[in-house]
Amino acid sequence: MDDIKRLSFQYFDDHANEYTEDYYLSQQTHPKWVRQKSIKKLILKHINPSSGSILNLGCGPGLLEEELADSAYQGIGLDSSPEMIRLSNERASFKKYKDKWKFIVGDCERTGLQSSSFDCLVASGLIEYMPEDRTLLDEAYRLLKKDGILIINVTNILGWSTCLNRLTYHLKRIGVIISIANFIKLNIFKEKVRAKDLKFIPRKHRVKKFLKDSKKHGFSHIYSEYQGFTILPAPFDIIFNLLPGNLNSRLEFLKDTPLRYFGASYLVALRKRTD
Numbered sequence: 652m653d654d655i656k657r658l659s660f661q662y663f664d665d666h667a668n669e670y671t672e673d674y675y676l677s678q679q680t681h682p683k684w685v686r687q688k689s690i691k692k693l694i695l696k697h698i699n700p701s702s703g704s705i706l707n708l709g710c711g712p713g714l715l716e717e718e719l720a721d722s723a724y725q726g727i728g729l730d731s732s733p734e735m736i737r738l739s740n741e742r743a744s745f746k747k748y749k750d751k752w753k754f755i756v757g758d759c760e761r762t763g764l765q766s767s768s769f770d771c772l773v774a775s776g777l778i779e780y781m782p783e784d785r786t787l788l789d790e791a792y793r794l795l796k797k798d799g800i801l802i803i804n805v806t807n808i809l810g811w812s813t814c815l816n817r818l819t820y821h822l823k824r825i826g827v828i829i830s831i832a833n834f835i836k837l838n839i840f841k842e843k844v845r846a847k848d849l850k851f852i853p854r855k856h857r858v859k860k861f862l863k864d865s866k867k868h869g870f871s872h873i874y875s876e877y878q879g880f881t882i883l884p885a886p887f888d889i890i891f892n893l894l895p896g897n898l899n900s901r902l903e904f905l906k907d908t909p910l911r912y913f914g915a916s917y918l919v920a921l922r923k924r925t926d
């Protein structure tokens with residue numbers, strides 16, 4: 652297994668609980684919620700809840716499934732982390748949608764699931780942890796039915812906070828800086844978990860190239876939007892996420908302006924072509 656894939660698998664499995672708490676549950680203004688809202692909107696627009704089958708690759712703690720179950724959608728959540736799958740199952744039992752969603756441990760690049768069996772695939776916050784794009788795109792194409800839709804996001808290499816990522820990666824390695832960041836997180840903002848020390852740098856994409864490559868893999872583009880207009884990358888974005896006024900979320904309006912090209916993330920919906 653390539654290094655980035657192995658290290659990220661280990662990271663998410665080891666930190667499943669705190670990742671869920673830190674990024675999703677304790678920060679309702681975190682950009683990940685903006686992404687989830689847009690994904691749900693796309694699904695509502697393109698997939699019929701009574702007949703459409705959905706596969707969420709890299710489902711994490713199953714929060715998208717929870718929202719989709721509320722709108723009567725069903726499907727499968729797949730994640731390589733047994734701990735994430737345990738959290739997803741726990742949530743589904745607690746919120747009573749286990750009859751609609753099944754959660755399985757698996758590798759998004761080799762799911763072993765039946766070909767042409769899904770109307771919609773979601774791969775959100777996932778491809779940047781794979782060593783390359785080709786294998787995941789091929790697997791997505793194989794799994795989708797004719798005219799099925801792949802909703803996927805990539806990290807925009809030209810994004811403002813993406814550019815700062817490399818800097819914060821190195822800053823986080825300086826003991827005193829990470830101690831100060833943790834002090835602020837835990838004591839001032841009353842966060843429950845410390846800043847995480849990634850042992851790898853997730854990949855970033857040139858958006859135009861990704862779109863071009865997806866075409867070569869048999870997909871056509873049906874929708875896209877830039878997202879993630881945080882002023883600073885994590886964990887330093889916490890300053891703006893938790894301050895009154897919710898500045899990071901308010902900046903999302905930039906997606907409709909020429910400054911959109913500086914969004915950290917690019918969400919795209921692709922249709923499987925069969926011609």
Ligand SMILES: C[S@@+](CC[C@H](N)C(=O)[O-])C[C@H]1O[C@@H](n2cnc3c(N)ncnc32)[C@H](O)[C@@H]1O
Nearest residue numbers: 663709710711730731732735757758759775776
């Ligand atoms: C950044 S989280 C994204 C979670 C969720 N999709 C979201 O958008 O909030 C990445 C997830 O992908 C999972 N993952 C990493 N490598 C994977 C692989 N090879 N196959 C399946 N899931 C994987 C991780 O365990 C983690 O739950």
